[in-house]
Amino acid sequence: xxxxxxxxxxxxxxxxxxxxxxxxxxxIVGNMIYLIVIYNLWKAIYASVDTPTVNGMTxxxxxxxxxxxxxxxxxxxxxxxxEMGRSxxxxxxxxxxxxxMGYAKYQYFSLAGNLVASFFLTFIPTFIVIEIITNGAIRPxxxxxxxxxxxxxxxxINFAVDFFVGTICIYTESIWGINIMKEVIVMFLxxxxxxxAFFPKTLRSIVDFLPFQAIYHTPLTILTDSTLTxxxxxxxxxxxxxxxxxxxxxxxxxxxxxxxxxxxxxx
Amino acid sequence: xxNIIQLTDVSKEFKVLNRRxxxxxxxxxxxxxxxxxxxxxxxxSMNIHPGEIVGYLGPNGAGKSTTIKMMxxxxxxxxxxxxxxxxxxxxxxxxxxxxxxxxxxxRSQLWWSLPLIExxxxxxxxxxxxDVDYQDMLALYExxxxxxxxxxxxxxxxxxxxxxxxxILAAFLHNPPVxxxxxxxxxxxxxxxxxxxxxxxxxxxxxxxxVILTTHDMGDVDALCKRIVIIDKGTMLYDNDxxxxxxxxxxxxxxxxxxxxxxxxxSEEAKNRAIQTMEELITxxxxxxxxxxxxxxxxVNILINESEVELMxxxxxxxxxxxxxxxxxxxISTESVIKKIYEGDGGHEPA
Numbered sequence: 275x276x277x278x279x280x281x282x283x284x285x286x287x288x289x290x291x292x293x294x295x296x297x298x299x300x301x302i303v304g305n306m307i308y309l310i311v312i313y314n315l316w317k318a319i320y321a322s323v324d325t326p327t328v329n330g331m332t333x334x335x336x337x338x339x340x341x342x343x344x345x346x347x348x349x350x351x352x353x354x355x356x357e358m359g360r361s362x363x364x365x366x367x368x369x370x371x372x373x374x375m376g377y378a379k380y381q382y383f384s385l386a387g388n389l390v391a392s393f394f395l396t397f398i399p400t401f402i403v404i405e406i407i408t409n410g411a412i413r414p415x416x417x418x419x420x421x422x423x424x425x426x427x428x429x430x431i432n433f434a435v436d437f438f439v440g441t442i443c444i445y446t447e448s449i450w451g452i453n454i455m456k457e458v459i460v461m462f463l464x465x466x467x468x469x470x471a472f473f474p475k476t477l478r479s480i481v482d483f484l485p486f487q488a489i490y491h492t493p494l495t496i497l498t499d500s501t502l503t504x505x506x507x508x509x510x511x512x513x514x515x516x517x518x519x520x521x522x523x524x525x526x527x528x529x530x531x532x533x534x535x536x537x538x539x540x541x
Numbered sequence: 542x543x544n545i546i547q548l549t550d551v552s553k554e555f556k557v558l559n560r561r562x563x564x565x566x567x568x569x570x571x572x573x574x575x576x577x578x579x580x581x582x583x584x585x586s587m588n589i590h591p592g593e594i595v596g597y598l599g600p601n602g603a604g605k606s607t608t609i610k611m612m613x614x615x616x617x618x619x620x621x622x623x624x625x626x627x628x629x630x631x632x633x634x635x636x637x638x639x640x641x642x643x644x645x646x647x648r649s650q651l652w653w654s655l656p657l658i659e660x661x662x663x664x665x666x667x668x669x670x671x672d673v674d675y676q677d678m679l680a681l682y683e684x685x686x687x688x689x690x691x692x693x694x695x696x697x698x699x700x701x702x703x704x705x706x707x708x709i710l711a712a713f714l715h716n717p718p719v720x721x722x723x724x725x726x727x728x729x730x731x732x733x734x735x736x737x738x739x740x741x742x743x744x745x746x747x748x749x750x751x752v753i754l755t756t757h758d759m760g761d762v763d764a765l766c767k768r769i770v771i772i773d774k775g776t777m778l779y780d781n782d783x784x785x786x787x788x789x790x791x792x793x794x795x796x797x798x799x800x801x802x803x804x805x806x807x808s809e810e811a812k813n814r815a816i817q818t819m820e821e822l823i824t825x826x827x828x829x830x831x832x833x834x835x836x837x838x839x840x841v842n843i844l845i846n847e848s849e850v851e852l853m854x855x856x857x858x859x860x861x862x863x864x865x866x867x868x869x870x871x872x873i874s875t876e877s878v879i880k881k882i883y884e885g886d887g888g889h890e891p892a
Contacts, residue, residue: 276669278666278669279666279667279669281666282662282663282666282667283663283667285663286652286655286659286663289655289659290652290654290655293654293655293695294654365648366648368610368613368615368645368648369643369645369648369649369650371614371615371634371638372613372614372615372634372638372641372643372650373635373638373667374635374636374638374639374667374668375635375667376635534617
């Protein structure tokens with residue numbers, strides 16, 4: 275297999291991202307505003323209880339978790355559902371289908387470049403800021419390496435979920451509602467808005483059987499939980515791998531089933 | 542292999558929901574199972590030889606794009622068989638994509654925000670073009686058009702003409718045996734159109750690329766295509782050389798004569814009188830011919846089927862009887878023949 279074409283797409287994604295420098299800036303500002311809101315929200319929650327920890331997490335831990343979660347969310351958000359939905363509506367999907375590689379692969383590697391660029395430009399700065407403010411609350415070590423792998427797996431699952439939802443657009447030919455629904459479900463069930471530790475027991479056990487927690491929760495836990503042993507981290511990565519395989523498989527099957535039914539509009 | 546593209550009895554049907562009117566209707570539509578079948582393409586067969594430029598014509602909604610999409614593998618035909626370069630396109634879409642180039646005049650496959658040369662480099666890697674072939678192709682492009690000026694310009698800043706030109710170059714970049722051009726000159730100015738026609742022609746000749754071209758511009762057809770295929774309402778109407786097209790309706794030419802110097806009377810009666818005079822004049826002389834005579838301002842127009850009577854004979858006969866102040870000969874243009882075909886004036890009745 276010639277890997278060159280995949281690298282070239284990643285490179286194109288990075289170049290593409292860098293063309294819109296202002297966009298990065300806006301993302302960071304938007305993130306800040308969001309963080310101010312959740313800072314005050316969680317401050318109020320912790321003020322209302324007497325103990326310094328809620329569900330085993332201190333205020334500081336919760337904040338670190340949520341700050342990282344939101345910056346992860348903003349760099350992972352790949353707008354694939356929009357992209358697919360729109361190209362199905364206006365017929366531009368034809369052009370992507372006429373590339374000499376599978377549609378899913380083409381989309382994945384085209385987006386990967388964007389993700390790499392925004393990882394370095396939004397997530398890394400946020401991480402460094404947190405380290406400075408909290409005086410190194412996250413101890414850098416082997417967990418950083420595991421985290422990196424975990425992020426790649428997480429983005430792949432996120433991609434597969436988006437790809438699945440994007441495929442639904444073939445049938446509905448509308449995007450807005452579906453995308454909003456997806457975002458709410460993924461953000462909530464993945465632990466990006468509320469740490470999973472705060473979930474009620476029954477919900478928590480349901481969430482554990484869903485792929486969404488493997489998107490944000492697993493990499494964040496690996497990064498922030500200093501008590502994790504290497505075997506524990508490995509088994510978390512293993513779970514993620516299983517989810518990658520399962521979600522990609524389902525996404526691809528659904529896609530191949532649906533593409534037969536495609537009616538390309540326009541032209 | 543004799544035929545590079547082979548379509549055998551190809552049909553494509555779409556199921557479309559019957560939409561109802563108004564809010565109430567729209568709500569009912571949500572639960573409706575009331576589909577109607579649209580026959581976009583009906584039993585089309587054609588064979589295309591390597592190196593041909595084939596004009597694929599038809600009015601809007603005739604099924605041209607549907608056929609192109611089936612040939613590129615995006616759509617699967619409902620029935621019939623398609624072979625492009627020995628492959629069934631929809632079954633091996635990704636492999637097929639390696640061997641075709643496609644330009645949709647209204648869309649761009651280039652990377653919107655990147656300079657053109659970056660798009661070319663990406664395509665080079667995606668299509669796995671070797672360095673030598675890539676350099677050769679760029680050298681060829683540079684010899685044909687002023688593409689160097691465009692290399693470092695982001696595609697989104699290009700004019701429509703520059704963008705179309707770039708898209709065509711991108712489609713030929715991996716030197717595919719077949720290129721589909723779907724309305725490549727749409728919305729372009731006259732000079733850009735001719736530039737693009739020359740480019741297509743040159744690439745076809747140099748690279749022996751087979752080109753399937755859909756267009757609404759007869760200038761494209763006259764400049765590029767030796768052979769045209771016309772479809773309407775999904776049915777094939779014509780498939781032959783462009784020279785035969787004119788005789789498709791008989792060898793018609795229009796003779797226009799001016800018989801009086803200054804006509805002051807532009808009324809309907811005067812016109813009818815002029816028509817009648819002409820008819821009485823020439824009909825007895827050429828009893829086997831069917832003329833169609835009309836009048837406009839100073840002119841009397843006689844549509845003559847040259848397979849019945851030679852136009853020059855009619856002209857010289859009129860001259861013996863009447864003084865001719867001025868005359869004109871109108872060839873039937875490709876455009877008007879095709880217009881007639883589109884409008885369904887089939888058979889051999891001149892319009």
